[in-house]
Amino acid sequence: xxxxxxxxxxxxxxxNAFRILVERYEKKIAKVVIGLLGNTVEAEDVGQxxxxxxxxKINAFKGESSLGTYLTRIAINLSLNEIKRxxxxxxxxxxxxxPSVKSQKSTHFNYENTDFQAIILSxxxxxxxxxxxxxxxxxxxxxxxQETADLLKLPLGTVQSRTARARERLxxxxxxxxxxx
Amino acid sequence: xxKEGFLRFWEKLINPKxxxxxxxxxxxxxxxxNFANKVMQKIHLLKSQQYLDLEEIKWIFxxxxxxGSSLALVLLIYTFIDADSLDVSTVLGLTNDFxxxxxxx
Numbered sequence: 001x002x003x004x005x006x007x008x009x010x011x012x013x014x015x016n017a018f019r020i021l022v023e024r025y026e027k028k029i030a031k032v033v034i035g036l037l038g039n040t041v042e043a044e045d046v047g048q049x050x051x052x053x054x055x056x057k058i059n060a061f062k063g064e065s066s067l068g069t070y071l072t073r074i075a076i077n078l079s080l081n082e083i084k085r086x087x088x089x090x091x092x093x094x095x096x097x098x099p100s101v102k103s104q105k106s107t108h109f110n111y112e113n114t115d116f117q118a119i120i121l122s123x124x125x126x127x128x129x130x131x132x133x134x135x136x137x138x139x140x141x142x143x144x145x146q147e148t149a150d151l152l153k154l155p156l157g158t159v160q161s162r163t164a165r166a167r168e169r170l171x172x173x174x175x176x177x178x179x180x181x
Numbered sequence: 182x183x184k185e186g187f188l189r190f191w192e193k194l195i196n197p198k199x200x201x202x203x204x205x206x207x208x209x210x211x212x213x214x215n216f217a218n219k220v221m222q223k224i225h226l227l228k229s230q231q232y233l234d235l236e237e238i239k240w241i242f243x244x245x246x247x248x249g250s251s252l253a254l255v256l257l258i259y260t261f262i263d264a265d266s267l268d269v270s271t272v273l274g275l276t277n278d279f280x281x282x283x284x285x286x
Contacts, residue, residue: 018224022217027210034210047212051220052227116187117208139193140208163197171194178191 003067010058021067022051028068028141029075035136036079038125039118046082050075072141073151076133083129123173127166134159135166182209 001020009017029050030043037043053074054061061070124135137148138159149159182190186208213219 015221015224019217019221022220026212026216030211031208034212035208039210044212044216047216048220048223052223055224055227116184117182117210120182120187120190120208121210139190140210167194167197174191174194177187 004063007058007061007063007067010055018055025068025071026051029071031140032072032075032136033079035121035124035140036076036132037082038121042082042086043079046075046078049078053078069151076137076151080129080133083132119174119177123170126173127169131162131166131169134162135170138163138166139170 003021003024006017006021010021026047029047033043033047033050034040037046050071054071061067065073124132124140127135133152134148137143137151138145143151145156145159145163148154148163149156152159
């Protein structure tokens with residue numbers, strides 16, 4: 001059954017159709033949200049909120065973009081809000097430890113071969129938010145530069161320059177692990 | 182992700198023009214196994230109007246903050262302009278006016 005057919009069913013009150021959509025897209029959204037926020041409890045909450053937000057505004061979904069793109073956009077916006085909130089909290093608490101790195105110790109999530117993935121995630125968390133978004137979309141979600149530009153509503157040149165700088169910074173951060181191989 | 186996945190990711194960083202498919206790093210990022218159940222629980226709460234999301238909480242807080250500011254403003258104006266005419270009924274009346282204008286209460 002297509003996304004549009006399921007959405008029509010949800011609009012007519014079929015909750016099971018919504019569950020199918022959640023199960024269909026949760027991995028895609030997990031990549032974006034966990035990529036941006038780390039493997040944290042906050043990421044799980046934001047992930048749930050993405051789908052709740054979609055449910056609330058399901059009548060506003062016109063199908064102009066694919067559902068995956070639509071949900072990814074919501075996930076990016078909510079994740080960026082969460083990053084801002086974490087920064088404010090960090091500032092208020094005068095904490096020297098980055099909240100995302102701190103939360104990285106959480107073991108609530110299932111993922112395979114934690115070490116390598118955690119190393120990459122931790123490096124991505126150290127990028128500034130603007131670069132982090134681009135890095136997640138380009139390197140984790142595997143979107144093209146043009147797709148990333150469309151998603152973020154940014155000029156292609158901006159995405160390309162941010163990609164280059166994110167790539168350079170990640171190389172610096174991850175180099176030591178490659179040298180140890 | 183295993184070591185090979187990590188090295189593919191590294192290749193992507195040092196050699197961006199490589200064939201896309203050859204570079205996929207096999208990220209296994211996923212939520213908890215009962216993720217869909219938790220979302221559906223929230224949907225039930227939403228439908229029964231027991232669920233307030235952060236935006237709604239912020240909006241409620243914002244409205245209270247505006248109402249408080251309105252009251253403070255009225256008190257300030259009356260304190261400095263005409264202290265003799267400051268009485269409770271006048272202040273309450275003006276606060277109601279402010280609330281009607283700004284908040285639609």
